[in-house]
Amino acid sequence: MIEKIKNTIIENKLLSIGDRVIVGFSGGIDSLTLLHILCNLTEYKLDVWAVYINHSLRPSENIREEQLLEDIGKEWGIKTHKVTIDIPGLLKAKPDSLELVAREERYRVFKEFRAQIHADKVALAHHLDDQVETILYRIIRGTGLDGLAGIPIARDGYFIRPLFEVTRKEIQEYAALHKLSWLEDSTNHKLIYQRNKIRLQLLPLLEESYNPRIKDSLIRLSKLAGAQRDFMTEMVTPFVAELSLTTADGEIGLKLEGFLKQPFYLQYYILKQFLLQVKPDYHLETAALEHLLEKINQEKYQFKAMHIFKGIYVHGEGKNILFSKSRQALPRKEMPSFPLTAPGLNVIPDLHLQIHIEVAPPPEDWSQVSNRLIYVAVSKLSLPLQIRFWRPGDVFWPLGGPGMQKLHDFFINVKLPKPQRKEVPLLVTADDQIVWVLGYRLSEKFKVDQQKDQVWCFTVGVSN
Amino acid sequence: MIEKIKNTIIENKLLSIGDRVIVGFSGGIDSLTLLHILCNLTEYKLDVWAVYINHSLRPSENIREEQLLEDIGKEWGIKTHKVTIDIPGLLKAKPDSLELVAREERYRVFKEFRAQIHADKVALAHHLDDQVETILYRIIRGTGLDGLAGIPIARDGYFIRPLFEVTRKEIQEYAALHKLSWLEDSTNHKLIYQRNKIRLQLLPLLEESYNPRIKDSLIRLSKLAGAQRDFMTEMVTPFVAELSLTTADGEIGLKLEGFLKQPFYLQYYILKQFLLQVKPDYHLETAALEHLLEKINQEKYQFKAMHIFKGIYVHGEGKNILFSKSRQALPRKEMPSFPLTAPGLNVIPDLHLQIHIEVAPPPEDWSQVSNRLIYVAVSKLSLPLQIRFWRPGDVFWPLGGPGMQKLHDFFINVKLPKPQRKEVPLLVTADDQIVWVLGYRLSEKFKVDQQKDQVWCFTVGVSN
Incomplete structure (x- = not known):
């Protein structure tokens, strides 16, 4: 495996002799292996820094991961650094996909710390199986041709992925051989994340029943x-x-x-x-x-x-x-309506509005449904969806209400002052039915009735 | 739906007024619906011919399908024609994938009959779901970017697919509305065909658990x-x-x-x-x-x-x-070895040899394994595979034998005259182990041991 990684590094010019390298360290097997390999790549005379980012998402695990960072640092004689970011807090301030926000924050931290210590590279532990899963994920979620290229082996001249051509299995073998002890991230096995489902369910099914060489393909x-x-x-x-x-x-x-x-x-x-x-x-x-x-x-x-x-x-x-x-x-008058991409993340700068539409399992706890987050039965929607504003004659069936009523009357019922009524965004279907009065109420007509309904989760936030 | 089909025809210039059109008729819902629609497209004044191809694969069903063709012809007042092709016979003469041979023969028959009756077009009943399944099938089996384009809506200027933008569901609704009675092809539900598995298992899973809009994607x-x-x-x-x-x-x-x-x-x-x-x-x-x-x-x-x-x-x-x-x-001396694409269809013209490698379930009936067809455990193979010829020192473990023996001795045992020994193709792995002495014996080392082994089926035939 080491030979393969050396070739990857040489062919893609990932490292130069004497580089100062930040290694993104999570405590998991992939990043621990990457760290071990870079520390033992003596011919490159690297100045290796292990950097751990605490996402404030799994407090008890985070503590153990920080402890591992410290232990490894002492044992292997390398510099370490840790940064805490408040992902739950960020999500509260600006609702969005957890994974998206966490990813953006991670890159931001690495960039900043790189500038601070004048590092040459930031090495990340993505491997061949990550690439396969990314491509499959994108195909399923919808991608153009460029998206099929997947994760790049290098980006911006300093984010590098030395493990990019080795498999998860090779990493496991290396870790076992060198008696590395890593920590398991408990979220890796939760099937609510699509990426995990692809890794744990879909890919094994495809390999088993459709094409044993699907990864190569x-x-x-x-x-x-x-x-x-x-x-x-x-x-x-x-x-x-x-x-x-x-x-x-x-x-x-x-x-x-x-x-x-x-x-x-x-x-x-x-x-x-x-x-x-x-x-x-x-x-x-x-x-x-x-x-x-x-x-x-x-x-x-x-x-x-x-x-x-x-x-x-x-x-x-x-x-x-x-x-x-x-x-x-x-x-x-120039902005009568805004089409939405669904599923997808939609930002409407003029309205300072951000609407995230995601495939979701029907929620178990319906109290999650709020002014800012709704669940809708996909089969009832005619697409594309749009955001528009109150027009004379609009009608709407408020969730839990007895039937259709004028939107005008609904606004009166919720005691919304007249000047503000024209400012409330409305989510409408292609045939102009009101699905959601944003910030106020879902329509009874589009709610999820049955466990087997296909569901989209809409989250609204403020865009900056 | 009719409006959508008319738009498809106009935008893609599929038909001209007065065209003589051959409709590929299988007796199934898709082709019956296509036939019904073209017969009722009065503004085009088409001369419609329903052509049925009997593949000699499901004799009792074939009889009922031919009967339906005759009935429809009389009832709807259109010309009919039937052609019988002997697919099992063709496969015996030249082993190959059934679907591949059937497809080639079908196109050949349509081409010839078109020339014979001077038809302008040959209309086929592929629809949007067929396209989705084709793309998914290709992604899974391995494709380049061009292959992602899937089935073309028109080919060679006369093969046309008027139903290309409607869904299976729309066709079902149309057939129900017009009280069409079609026949069900019994092989459509057999999960041994990958295409059926994709339609019946994989796509529903992806829609249900990953992305309800995957078809659009x-x-x-x-x-x-x-x-x-x-x-x-x-x-x-x-x-x-x-x-x-x-x-x-x-x-x-x-x-x-x-x-x-x-x-x-x-x-x-x-x-x-x-x-x-x-x-x-x-x-x-x-x-x-x-x-x-x-x-x-x-x-x-x-x-x-x-x-x-x-x-x-x-x-x-x-x-x-x-x-x-x-x-x-x-x-x-110039052809020491021939690399094989696996899975795939390999033709080696110099050797008049054709080797088809397919993902297969382990056979239930092991008597199928013959001189021309073997099953191999994929995990034991190092790739790429090659075809080469006997070299001094070659050893081999004949299936059922006690252990490795010289290939020289194996040839003596099977009583192969000396001059012919150098002509026997050998299937070898990347690390040059003999998997199969073509036409003679599989190696014990590569046989399928367990039900859970991933299996490739190798078929050898003569190429012309």
């Missing part, structure tokens, strides 16, 4: 997808240069005249590059990108204002499309 | 893959023209000098186009294409002879790579 697919992404990114560079402009206000613009002549797939990639220029660490959903592309091709020089999530604002101006991070509210 | 992915394939095919056209040559013998050649300068992904597509030029109806496995590409990039102007499956022979000559369908035997 998925890795091969991901390499091709990575190659096509690199090729296309290179390929569109001259087009992006030719088609871009910058306005006096600093907005980035796309010249429609040249753009509309290109074939669909090239347009798709060019547009992607424009969005990445506006926000370099952008995580774009394929569906949203396609939706925007379709709108541009339909409306051409008549392109109207629209928003897509994560704070990029796209609007037409003459023969150009402009992209900006501007959050200034548009006149209401 | 897969369809979206397939459309992107189709767009990227069309774009790349167009994109490489000038490169293919610039890099190609034709030898005096009519072989197609690729100029290495310009080729080797291109980025990997462009090379991949250029090579694909060359192979398609040699054999237009070529069904290439990604793994085989990548293997060839790797070899070309490693060996460059020293590229040696090699073969890839389905009868395309690739060899280096000076600064060019030549492609041909030539089957003349090479001098033995």
Whole structure:
């Protein structure tokens, strides 16, 4: 296994001699093994730092993990560092997916600590099975071709993954051989997390009953997808240069005249590059990108204002499309409705609104349903969903109520002052039925009736 | 649903007014619905022919299906035609996957009958769920990006799929509404077929527990893959023209000098186009294409002879790579071994040999194991597998025998004349252990021991 890792490091130029390397340490088998290997890679003369991030999610385990960090540090003679982040607190302030927030925070901490100690690299312990699970997860949840490339072996020039070409089994064998003692993260076995379900249920089923070599197949697919992404990114560079402009206000613009002549797939990639220029660490959903592309091709020089999530604002101006991070509210008449990607994370900057739609098991404890979190029976929804505002004649069946009533009357019942009524966002279906008066009440018509209903969980939060 | 189908027909230009259309009729719900819809598409004034192909696989059902064809023909006033093909007989003559042979024969029959009656189109009843299942099937079995595009809505200008954008559920509703009575194909529920398992087990599981909208996700992915394939095919056209040559013998050649300068992904597509030029109806496995590409990039102007499956022979000559369908035997010294794609269909033209490797359940009836068909425990194999010939010192443990013996002695035991011994193909593992003396005996070391072993079934046949 060591030879394989050395090859990975050399072929992908992951390390240089004398590098100061931060190793993300969780106490689990993968990161402990990575730490052990890097400490024993004597030819590189690395200055290894083990950094532990306490997510404040499993207090008793966190204590044991911190203790392990300390023990290992002394025993192996390496520097250690620990950081505590308050994930539950962050989630309360800004409801979002736990995994997403935890991931973003982790990267932020590593970046900051790297700058602080002037480290050259941050080594993470992702391995081949993680890559396989990521690809499968993305296929199931919905991805474009680029997403099939999976996790990159290196990012930003300093996040590196030296274990990327070894399997979980090889890591287990190495850990056993070197008598490493690691800690088991109790959440690794909870099937409520889709990633765990894929690892523990789906992949074993596919290997057993469909294709014993499915991991090879998925890795091969991901390499091709990575190659096509690199090729296309290179390929569109001259087009992006030719088609871009910058306005006096600093907005980035796309010249429609040249753009509309290109074939669909090239347009798709060019547009992607424009969005990445506006926000370099952008995580774009394929569906949203396609939706925007379709709108541009339909409306051409008549392109109207629209928003897509994560704070990029796209609007037409003459023969150009402009992209900006501007959050200034548009006149209401220009924003009659906002389409939502479901499932997905939707951010509507003008409304300072963030709506996260997730596949979920029906909740066991219905008291979880709140003003900010609802569960809806998927089969009852006609898609796409939209956010819009009160219009004369709107009707609604408040959860638990006797039947349909005018939204006007509902607002009176909940004692909402008149000027505020037009400010309440409404979640509506494609056939314009009100599903949820955000912050107030779910509709009786869309509630989950039966255990076997397929369920989406909607969480609303404030976007900044 | 009718409106949706009409849109599909218009947007994809599937039909013209007055077309003579052959409808592939199986007696099942899909093809009966398609037939009913085309018969009632009065504005197109179609001349509809229902054509039934009897595969000689389910005799009692075949009789009922032919009867239904006749009844429908009379009742609806349309022309009918039936063709019988002897699939079991074809499989005996040339062992191969049943589904593959049946599919090829079906297309052949439709092509021939189309020419015979001068039909404009051949309409097939594939629908949206078939597409979803195809994409999932390919992902699981291993595919490149192009394979993700799935089934095309039209092919060769006359195979058309008018039901391509409607779901199985919509077809069922239509059939119920119009009181159609169809026949159920008994093999549709047999879980030994991977396609059935995907439809009946895997997709319901994924929808239920992972993503209720997974079908939308897969369809979206397939459309992107189709767009990227069309774009790349167009994109490489000038490169293919610039890099190609034709030898005096009519072989197609690729100029290495310009080729080797291109980025990997462009090379991949250029090579694909060359192979398609040699054999237009070529069904290439990604793994085989990548293997060839790797070899070309490693060996460059020293590229040696090699073969890839389905009868395309690739060899280096000076600064060019030549492609041909030539089957003349090479001098033995130039063909020490032939790598196999597993699972997959491998054709080795020089040896007139075809080896099909499939994932299979362990056989219940071990008498199926024959000189031409073996079952092997996958976990015992080190990959890639190869075909090679007897070398001095080769040893082998014949199935049921007491232990290892010299291959030389085995040949004496089975009374094989000396000159023929060097002609017997041997299936060997990556670490050069003999798995199978083709046509003679499996190795005891690779047999299936336990019910829970993962199994590959190897079938050997003669290629033409």
